[in-house]
Amino acid sequence: MKPDCGVVLAAGEGTRLRPLTQNRPKPMLPAANRPILEHVLETLVEAGVGELVVVVGYKRDRVQEHFGPTFRDVPIDYVVQDKQLGSGHAVLQARATVDGPVLVVNGDRVIEASMVEAVAKRFATTGSPALALLEHPRAHEYGAVRLEGDRVVDLVERPAEGAFRLINAGIYAVDEALFDRLETTPRTDGELGLTEALAAHIDGGGRLEGVVTEGLWADATYPWDMLVLSRAVLEANRASHAQTSPGVHVAPSASVHETAVLEGPCVVGPDCEIGPGVALGPNAALGRNATVGANAIITDSLVDVDTRVGAGSTLIDCVTGQDVALGAGTTVAGGPAEIAFHDRVFHSAALGAVFGDRARAGGAVTAEPGALVGPDATIESGVVVGGQVPPGARVVR
């Protein structure tokens, strides 16, 4: 029996993406110009799923308001995970809502329908839990998997470099027995991972099918990864609107001045206003109702919903949150940057600057490469801003 229900894990904040996650969970951050989670739900529906269960927690209003009670006519049940105690714990919250085998995917990673279909099909033919696998050159950075034939024999988190080539792609087909297994798997530091339950299933002599898949598989760990993710989605032509020329997607309700130049891949969301002489793209995504003043240049950047970019600004390798206002002549000259972040130093990150939700910059603000401006921060005119600006801070000359 093919699983008809998709369980999507969308309760986590994604703390390593702060300050972008101040007001919404990671699955609601944009991949190009719509939320990652929207890509995920679309994939499940394309794969034929007839029922969706979305596990929500952190800032769940944002998820529920965005999707409402159905997605593409497929009903959504929302299940609340109050404390984020691991993927296994999240799946258990859905147990009372589902009936029979389910597909489980992460809500914060863009995947392809063919991967979901392959896992569902394998489960249907073998009757055993199944897991999608991917070949990955840096398997040691992920959950790695050893396969014998079609059978997964080992699951290892962050193994030694070079020891593995296959990773767990985070797409599962599981049945009632696995829910039972989850109930009895001991928690580690209070948390319960889905892979721990699968490992226990293997250790108990159970069969776990491994399905080697390929295709688009993209997520973001740090703020600058948002640019890589958006680029992957744009290059895969998964922007939400029809193309007006090759690689250029413009929503019908957007207003683009006739002298603006759009270079693909790029996407302009609904209700946007693009002024005269603007140069947009390649790899630029504008969320809904963004406003770009005359002669601005936006390249390799993600400009989120309701943001205003002042006339004559230059944004390269720039990520803005929602409702950001950048004054005229804002300059974000692009990466690479050296960024000290969460007790680590990242060398040559391709990041010009990040502006958190509702950050405000006066005129002629210049961002040094790698600047991380917190939400609600105000940068006064003429300031050269660098490093990390805390949320709500005011930076003066």
Added chain:
Amino acid sequence: MVDRLMQGLSKLEYRGYDSAGVAVTATERNRVGVLKRAGELEELRQLVSDREPLSGTVGIGHTRWSTHGPPTDGNAHPHTDESGRVAVVHNGIIENAPALREELGGDGVTFRSETDTEVVPQLIAAHLAAGRDPEAAFRAAVARLEGSYALAAIVAGTDAILVAREDSPLVLGVTEDATYLGSDVPAFREHTDQVVYLHDGEYARVEPGGFEIADAAGDPVDRPPETVEWDPEETGKAGFDHYMLKEIHEQPRALRQCLQGRVDERGGQVSLPEVANLDPARVHLLAAGTSYHAAVYGAWLFRHRGIPAQAFYAHEYAISAPPGDDALVVGISQSGETADTLSGVREAQRRGAATLAVTNTVGGTLAREADEALYIRSGPEIGVAATKTFAAQQTALNLLVLSMAAGRESRAVIASLRDLPGDIQRILDESAAPAVAAAFETAPAYFFIGRGLHHPVALEGALKLKEISYSHAEGFPAGELKHGPLALVTEETPVFAVVTGTDEAARKTIGNVKEVEARAAPVVAVTDGQSDVKRYADHVLQIPASHPRVAPILTNVQLQLVAYHVARRLGRSIDRPRNLAKSVTVE
């Protein structure tokens, strides 16, 4: 059949009701089966599952909101004649019911309910007894009625539903294998998006094979179905605890829809083709309830741009309209079915005035009857307390004024309108309303003050709190406080002061805040932080800075959240407050 009727009734729960019932029959029966109960739909559901199953090929159901006679099992619809052969459901008011009851009583008919409706099945039965066929009997009965009605009747031994409409909404839903009938589209929206609206004075006969519409003279009317665009996906709570909370959170989306394709910030232009031909010398805005507060706001916007304008309670306007036949009369009603607003607009039309509907309901009575319609595009609103539709009415009225009287400020106003979705999202993300509600949930009374454009916000803030928390709340123009209401202000009554900007209105309102402070009343300031009102406030509800004409849309969102959280803490029935209906289709 009964399941489907129950399903339809549950979709109409949002309109508010105090009792419910269903009736079913088929050709081989000599009585109709009726089940009805006062109270929640759940009571009826229990009754349905306890009793012998009712079966049949035609059925009618009803949720009642009492006007004549208290909510009891006996007064619930459907009503039947003495023999139990005819069952009728009715919305509206039969104004000559007392006379008809007396007349029928004189013929020996015994009435079992106190409703105006019961005269209808009794009249039909009398005509059946006189040898007429069911359809002729129905028409003869309807011909005797004065007042407003949407009627549906079934007669045992037939498999038709007989329908008539006068001044009460009625719509048919069309599919290949069934025909649905409802007072509003959500009742059957999950089965079809093909609908046919019945007009006043028309009859319809709905049968298993389809339906026929006839006009008052009995001539057939051929009306092709229209497609309704509302998505059924918008009719679930989607994980929110209440529809009202969901709808508060939907405001950014609702306003995006309202603005889409209508504003050009770069050019400073608003385009509303639907009102392009209107160039009024003066404007009268008619509405009731929350929509009236939008009307007060809209009137201020017109006057500010030099167009004489006044807001009226539609029910007052209908009985004593002011002079001014050259006025454009704007009727504002979310549902487009508000009887009071319709009667005000009809009175204006009778006098030859041009009319404009500002409504959320495409194809609703107000939109059809007014000369032009400006849609606020909010999508369905289920919570009885209007939230997103008020914000969209305010937004649409701004667009209306900008399109009729552009000026130097237009570009700045349009920029602020385009910033609204993000600004409201900020309020939703950061509001201190839950803490304010926790601080004052047990207050004996709440007062709201605002000046100029914030006066209607004060009125609406108070109305929202009254409606869903059942607490005493009043809104005043800030300057009026010292002329009387100040006597009610004590250290236990919080005063919500709506103050934005630093203009004269703000300065004077702050003066009023000081009067209140001197009486030791707790003060909650709803402000953009530009003035120093925070110095005098115990709590602050912050909004982002916006254009003065647009700021009242934002301050209102904070007060919606206060009302919601107070009601929630008090455990009120937030989506269906007592005694209230979503769309008030009686005068």
